[in-house]
Amino acid sequence: MSAISDRDVVRALRPFVRATGPLLDTLRDANVLGLRDRAAETGADRARLDRLWDRLARVKVPGTAGWAAMDVAQRDQWWLNRVGRLVSLLAALPGVGGALADRLPIQSALGTAGQGLLLSAIAGEHGFTSTEDRVRLLAHVLFQREVDGLPIDPAGEDRATEELTSELGKRSTIRSIGRTVWKLAKVLWALEDELDKRPQGRFYHQALGMLPVVGVVGDYFGERSALRRVRKAAYEWFARQPRP
Template sequence: MSEAITDRDVVRALRPFVRATGPLLDTLREANLLGLRDREVERDADRGLVDKLWDQLSKVKVPGTAAWARMDVHQRDEWWLNRLGRFVSLLAALPGVGGALADRLPIQAALGAAGQGLLLSAVAGEHGFTSTEDRVRLLAHVLFQREVDGTAVEQDAADREAEDRATEELTSELGERSTFKAIGATVWKLAKVLWRLEDELDKRPQGRFYHQALGMLPVVGVVGDYFGERSALKRVRAAAYAWFATQ
């Protein structure tokens, strides 16, 4: 019989998780992609094709563009939910090809929880909760229904070094020009961190019952799991908003 997972176990797992997601999301949010943020739409009818192309790119609502800078907090939350949400939901749903058998494997729940944690860190940043401690408290509350202080209890120098190494390893795939492959590999590493909290994963927000029923079927189960994860992410965001209101 496995030992019960303590609050300290949750905090020790979430701290490197949050530290790995935070800088990544902050970089994506603040990156000035190709200098687009500083380039407003010009209205010179004589501009060349290249200039017109740059202006069209500056209208795209992605971090680093002028359009992104003009978005309010809730619009940015919606962007994270849709763009990031689709990507992490697909990753979490892929094991669903195996139907009920795959649903019994903790890796699918861990991938789903990793995606939810990534979204929570993104939304938290938009609402001004940028510290590791705040994000750990948020993730513990929403994903595991636990109230923790987010600090590493009795962390000595060796523990801090171990946390630093764990964080560095989680982000080792990311470079100056991170690809979808690198991002996917990083999400996989984040999922393995949460896999250690296997007994807690069922507490995270889930999809509707009909998503879970469809997910039990072989092959088409991936469809049910995908829409289930998308539905769960909306519940995650709602839970985050409720948490923000109490802080």
């Protein structure tokens, strides 16, 4: 197998970023039920409906008043906890097979896809919204590569991005989200030799992950630990970049 070049990495990451970025931006900016325009209020004299709306407005999810009041660090933590738990579970599920599953690229591909999703999310919170910036970030954190200025294929990217996001045009369900994450993982699967470069969990997570059945527990906490390392590496990368 020929060595994977920077161009190969960029060719995989550009549609990946384009598929994750718009989805995360929509979730972040969505004005859910018009709650962003409604301040969180309290008061015993409010009608039951008013109390319900106020309670919803305080929920810290994108589009609510509670979300708008959060600072960047709090939003990053939200992405780490909420999105991180989902992608860590998806990446850990192959760990039921123990060492056998660990020898297959599926778990690494899913874990890398989850890390890329988190990186895209927090990049947006820090103002790095362009495809180019996010590709450079993911290449640096996940694959220890510095890429920039490589030629692109707009038509090919459009087709790939449309395919990756095809499930998202339907009603959003766990199944459609899972299928989309799986598609994203398959894009990165092509970079199999590079996947082990991504941030990993602690050695004891990996040791537990080698065991059948209970390996899923070690893999889950390993992926969670790795995501915290991903966030730290992203912060270091942000600090070295010109402010967007």
